[in-house]
Amino acid sequence: MKFQLFLASLFSHIKGRHWWLGIVIWIALVAPAQASVILRVAIERDVKQVKVGSSTTAVVKDSSGRTLGQLPGMSAYYAQAVPGGVALDKWQSNLFWVEPTGKGFVYIGDRWYRGRTLVVPSEKGLSVVNWVDLEEYLYSVIGGEMDSGWPLEALKAQAIAARTYALYEREKQRNNPIYDLGDTPDRWQIYQGVNSESRTTLAAVDATAGKVLTYRNRIILSVFHACSGGHTENSEDVWGSREPYLRAVPDFDQNISECNWIRTFSPTEISAQIPEIGNVKQMIPESTSPFGSVTSLKIVGDKGQKVLRGEDVRTALKLKSTRFNVSNGNGSFTLRGLGYGHALGMSQWGAYNLAKRGYNHLQILNYYYKGVALAPIQVKK
Structure with a gap:
């Protein structure tokens, strides 16, 4: 496959911090002024390749804003990270825009999106960003x-x-x-x-x-x-930080089945998440919020202990919420909880x-x- 090389020499000289500056410059060159609020939503980040396409004929542009050609509608093509930039179909450039004609949608990965697509090299491969109206x-x-x-x-x-x-x-x-x-x-x-x-x-x-x-x-x-x-x-x-508008209020979400949960952990399962403490012996809620959420959880093992605080209580053990109690029986730990999420806002x-x-x-x-x-x-x- 023959590739057209655009700005390859410039790309090869841009390293580290200056590499990112180069990306900003290229995007500015080819992104027309927008009166609407445009969001740049990363659909894929740091991947080696991803399928892109369009529901209608799509115009393909390179990093200088030059039109390289078109992709036929309802066809998907692999964008791939290559030395010196990105390859798409028969082209290679420092980045690509895929812009559908008419009222077409763009295809990224396995889904359709409004707006247009930017394929850009990243530190670990390439990223695909959907530029879409808010x-x-x-x-x-x-x-x-x-x-x-x-x-x-x-x-x-x-x-x-x-x-x-x-x-x-x-x-x-x-x-x-x-x-x-x-x-x-x-x-x-x-x-x-x-x-x-x-x-x-x-x-x-x-x-x-x-x-x-x-x-x-x-x-x-x-x-x-x-x-x-x-x-x-x-x-x-x-x-840990106070926001005056995120204040606790009585809620209206009781008796929702997905908000009542039970999780049982063996000591081995907990140790897999927190291996530095060894075999888990105890789980102790040390402090709670005024409304019953665990704000500090001490986990004791035979090699040490670890105290989880705030949102880490939920994320470290992949719990639905931090509003729970702990019971220990038959060598396992059972958590019975209420809520789904961080309970803010x-x-x-x-x-x-x-x-x-x-x-x-x-x-x-x-x-x-x-x-x-x-x-x-x-x-x-």
């Missing part, structure tokens, strides 16, 4: 984060919370030359492309278009979770139940985020 991004996120059959007022509350969170992350990542956020719930929001869109998610986003939550004129960290198990938490009891099941009771989306948001205001952003539809 409101169109939310069409998918709402369906990923909530059941699209839930009451519209709950979906509208989720739309505003998700929009606010996305812009908060976008600002937080302003020095990242490649992406603003990813597509997974471990750190960001669930983004599954057009597959999770529906009539109701579009309606919820359109009805709240451009609206965000602010506290003292600054966009808030509008985190949310599936359910708290009866009471949300104060941010300092989970993350809006409870999604709580929003569902409040909407069922007739509360609107603004009332729901004002209940879970204290002292906030609803503010507009300028978004071109």
